[in-house]
Amino acid sequence: MVHDDSRPAPVGPRRRIELDGAEALRLLGSVSLGRIVFTRHALPTVRPVNHVLDGGDIVIRTHEGAALTSRTERAGDPGVVVAYEADAIDPHTHLGWSVVVTGYARLVTDPEDLARCRRLVRPWVDQAMDQVMDQAVRIRPDLVTGILLTADGHDAPARV
Template sequence: MYPNDGFRELGRQECLGLLATAPVGRIVYTRQALPAVLPVNFSLDSDGAVLLRISAESELVRAVDGAVVAFEADAVDAVSRSGWSVVLTGRAAVVTDQAELNRLDQTGPRSWAPSPKEVFVRIEPELVTGRELVGGRTMYGVRLSF
C-alpha cells in the first residue's frame, strides 16, 4: 500500500481484537484444486486460534483437516464509508484431544446449523494481517471506499 492511501495497517493484536468482535467469517480452502469460500460462525480461542464447530460429515472437514487455509472477517459501515478487514492464515486441524474437546464443548463456538455429530476445527494463526479504512477518502470531489 502507498502512504496516505486511506488505509491503515493493523497490528497482530489489533487484528485479533477486531476478529473477536465479528459473528461470522469466511474460510478459504481448496476444493478440487480451486479456491472455495464458505461463511461460518466461529470463535477465537485464548491463543488467537480460530475455532469452528461443524458437522463431522461435511465436505469442509475432509477438505481442511491438515491443510493450510485462510480465514477472513470484516465489518463495514456504508454510511461512514469505514471498516476493517482481517485475514488469518494457518493450518487447520480437527481437534482430537479429549481434554481439549471437553473444554471446547463448554467454551467453543455453538453451531448455527447443528448436526447430530459435530467436530471442532482449530486454525492456528501463522500469519495475521489487517487493514482499516476510517471515513473513506475523496479524490477529485468523489468519495472513494474499499
C-alpha cells in the same frame, strides 16, 4: 431482510491503515461471524461460519462429512492451509475494518479439547439430523493482516 445499499458512500478523503497482528486479532475476536477459505477439488471454496478466539487460535464447528472436516483429519499432517476472513464494514459509509488470517487448520481430536470447543462455539445453523455439528477445527494463525478503512484524520479502529 433486504438492505437498501443504493445510497452512495459519503464523498471525502479516505485512508487505508495497516493494522498490526495483535490489533487485527483483537478486532477479529470482537465479531462472531467470518468466512473460511479452503481448497476443494483444486478450487477455492468459501463458507460462512461462526468462530471464537481461543488461546490465539480461531475455533469453528463443523460436522462429520463436511468438505473442510475431511480435509483436516489426516493424522500426522500439519493440517490444511486455509484463510479466514472477518470484517465489520458499514454498508453506507464503507468505513470499518477487515482481517485475514492464513494458517493451518486441524481437526480437534483430543476429547477434552473437543468438549471445550463444543462449549465455546455454538453452531449458528440448524443441521439435518445426519449432520450434527459435533466436530471442531482449530486454525493456528501464521500470517495475520488487517486494514482499517477510515475517513481521513481518524486513526482509531472502529468499535463495531
